[in-house]
Amino acid sequence: MKNKKLFLKMYKYKGFYLMFLPVLVFAIIFFYAPMFGIRFAFTNYNGIKTPDFVGLDNFVRMFGVPSFWKAFFNTIQISVIKLVLTTTIAVVVSILLNEIINIHFKKAVQTIIYLPHFMSWVVTASLFTLILAPTSHGLVNTMLINMGFINENEMIYFLGKESTWRPVYYLINIWKETGWQTVIFMATLAGINTELYEAASIDGAGRWQKMRYITFPALANTILTVFILNLAKVMNLFESAFVLQNDAVLNTANVLETYIYYQTFNSGSIPNYGYTTAVGLFKSLVGCVLVLVCNQWSKKVRDGRGIV
Amino acid sequence: MREKKTLFNYINAFIFIIFAFLIFVPLWKVLVDSVDLKTAYGMRLWPAEFGWDGYASVFRNPTLSRPLLVSVFTTIVGTAVALTLCTMGAYVLIQWNMPGRTFFANMLLFTMIFNGGMIPTFLVLKSLHLTNTLWVVILFPALNVYNLVLMRNFFEGIPASLFESAELDGCSPMQTFLRIVLPMSKAALASIGLMFAVTYWNDYTHYKLYITDSKLYNFQMKLRSIVMGSDLPSAQGNANENTVSNAAIIVIIIPFMILYPFLQKYFVKGVNIGAVKE
Numbered sequence: 376m377k378n379k380k381l382f383l384k385m386y387k388y389k390g391f392y393l394m395f396l397p398v399l400v401f402a403i404i405f406f407y408a409p410m411f412g413i414r415f416a417f418t419n420y421n422g423i424k425t426p427d428f429v430g431l432d433n434f435v436r437m438f439g440v441p442s443f444w445k446a447f448f449n450t451i452q453i454s455v456i457k458l459v460l461t462t463t464i465a466v467v468v469s470i471l472l473n474e475i476i477n478i479h480f481k482k483a484v485q486t487i488i489y490l491p492h493f494m495s496w497v498v499t500a501s502l503f504t505l506i507l508a509p510t511s512h513g514l515v516n517t518m519l520i521n522m523g524f525i526n527e528n529e530m531i532y533f534l535g536k537e538s539t540w541r542p543v544y545y546l547i548n549i550w551k552e553t554g555w556q557t558v559i560f561m562a563t564l565a566g567i568n569t570e571l572y573e574a575a576s577i578d579g580a581g582r583w584q585k586m587r588y589i590t591f592p593a594l595a596n597t598i599l600t601v602f603i604l605n606l607a608k609v610m611n612l613f614e615s616a617f618v619l620q621n622d623a624v625l626n627t628a629n630v631l632e633t634y635i636y637y638q639t640f641n642s643g644s645i646p647n648y649g650y651t652t653a654v655g656l657f658k659s660l661v662g663c664v665l666v667l668v669c670n671q672w673s674k675k676v677r678d679g680r681g682i683v
Numbered sequence: 684m685r686e687k688k689t690l691f692n693y694i695n696a697f698i699f700i701i702f703a704f705l706i707f708v709p710l711w712k713v714l715v716d717s718v719d720l721k722t723a724y725g726m727r728l729w730p731a732e733f734g735w736d737g738y739a740s741v742f743r744n745p746t747l748s749r750p751l752l753v754s755v756f757t758t759i760v761g762t763a764v765a766l767t768l769c770t771m772g773a774y775v776l777i778q779w780n781m782p783g784r785t786f787f788a789n790m791l792l793f794t795m796i797f798n799g800g801m802i803p804t805f806l807v808l809k810s811l812h813l814t815n816t817l818w819v820v821i822l823f824p825a826l827n828v829y830n831l832v833l834m835r836n837f838f839e840g841i842p843a844s845l846f847e848s849a850e851l852d853g854c855s856p857m858q859t860f861l862r863i864v865l866p867m868s869k870a871a872l873a874s875i876g877l878m879f880a881v882t883y884w885n886d887y888t889h890y891k892l893y894i895t896d897s898k899l900y901n902f903q904m905k906l907r908s909i910v911m912g913s914d915l916p917s918a919q920g921n922a923n924e925n926t927v928s929n930a931a932i933i934v935i936i937i938p939f940m941i942l943y944p945f946l947q948k949y950f951v952k953g954v955n956i957g958a959v960k961e
Contacts, residue, residue, distance in 0.1 A: 381782060385782050385783075388778065388856075390855050390857060394775050394860070395771070395772065397767075398772040398826065401825065408799075409799025409806075410798070410799040411799075412802070412803025412807055415803065474695055475692075475695060475696065480696065484699045486947060487703040488702070491706060493950075495903055496887060497904075498885075498906065498935060500907075501928065502713055505910070506712060512725075517724075517725035521726065558955075562955050635800075635802065655801055659800050667796070
């Protein structure tokens with residue numbers, strides 16, 4: 376009886392099931408089918424001969440390779456520092472932007488600082504490759520020469536030196552993303568009741584006190600939310616690092632996804648899909664744990680609302 | 684209540700003039716250098732020797748028109764496919780009493796937590812013979828669960844009474860979707876559609892991973908190889924290689940730069956569709 380009822384109910388919704396079918400097909404082909412490919416992590420599959428089961432060999436090999444560990448710690452360091460820097464600057468920019476009285480000036484600033492977010496990473500990398508070029512075409516090197524910091528035969532190849540690559544990478548990220556990150560903070564600031572500020576003024580609170588005791592607390596929840604949401608994604612770092620790195624800086628710039636890419640497609644020999652799948656699985660598992668931890672954290676600070 | 688302008692306001696405004704200037708300079712510099720025929724640009728913020736030769740080199744080059752066409756084609760078709768999936772999926776997910784709704788929702792959300800990874804995905808696409816076709820760069824990014832959730836949040840705001848009366852009038856789910864849901868969601872369609880369009884236009888990773896046939900490269904791939912120096916188009920007239928690179932960058936960003944001032948509010952709205960729900 377119960378089955379029949381359920382069947383009738385499902386029949387009533389037949390149109391909806393039909394509409395969901397394309398979504399289902401996409402999800403299965405592009406997300407679920409690859410998950411079955413994870414089995415290759417336990418084989419020596421190379422795309423040519425039938426794979427042999429090798430147990431945990433790939434993982435044993437992976438944990439013994441120094442360049443794997445290098446890429447792993449690079450991923451975490453680069454992602455987390457980038458996240459902290461861009462979020463902090465975005466918060467400061469939002470609070471200051473909120474203090475601007477002239478609405479047209481504010482709009483103009485917002486229009487300009489949002490712009491780089493929409494540039495692709497290829498465009499961004501191309502742009503900075505040209506600006507940072509160690510030639511007389513490069514804006515930054517010419518500026519340093521004119522200011523007398525360096526002379527003409529000491530031009531700095533910023534993106535090709537281990538000591539400068541990371542600072543430049545962070546600066547480029549700040550250039551590209553801080554503006555856009557302020558959107559969410561500005562929305563929160565717009566929601567603060569102006570009566571709070573007026574009441575504080577009557578009580579004799581100055582500008583800094585109002586920022587400290589009204590603006591910042593109102594933002595705190597949003598800051599934490601943004602931070603948690605992005606923390607969950609730290610393992611996914613790929614395109615931004617990939618387009619800015621080159622062989623000379625791999626020691627400091629290689630991250631897990633780029634490591635997997637080079638090992639598979641640029642190794643110069645027959646690709647060992649088994650090994651790189653194992654590295655990918657490790658990456659996904661760490662990412663998964665991060666998401667779940669962040670989700671619990673999010674539920675705690677956001678009254679039960681998780682991130683997924 | 685009009686606040687009195689204090690020293691702080693002036694300093695603050697000054698800070699933002701500097702900040703906006705620093706953000707804008709790299710873009711301005713590329714624009715200027717793209718029409719500057721005199722090399723050794725250095726710190727010039729205005730061309731020393733004005734000329735369009737850089738653009739002439741880009742447009743007269745037959746190997747560049749094809750990537751541009753690929754970019755335009757995949758952006759248009761991709762955005763259409765992506766919006767269709769996104770809206771239909773979101774519409775089904777607001778049918779709270781539908782048997783299996785929770786299962787479908789969780790099935791989609793799970794993909795945000797865990798995925799097969801770069802290599803298994805590559806192997807699946809390869810075994811389906813999708814690699815080295817434009818299908819892969821159109822279809823693969825089309826299902827975006829994050830955007831689907833945003834769209835669902837927006838649909839939740841549509842009054843349930845509208846759905847009920849549509850059902851009483853004998854509308855099928857598809858008719859309700861086309862006649863009520865979509866017309867009521869123009870703002871969300873614009874916002875999320877634009878996000879998809881930017882994603883497709885800017886796509887590089889999927890081409891790099893799944894396409895090796897240079898006939899199928901989009902303009903981002905082409906730009907990359909131009910700037911990296913491996914694939915410089917022959918410079919025409921008085922243009923030098925750097926001018927050509929700068930011109931190529933401008934060509935790929937100019938459509939967006941022209942539309943951006945009119946579209947900015949939709950992008951901002953897109954971010955806040957999710958935030959409004961809090």
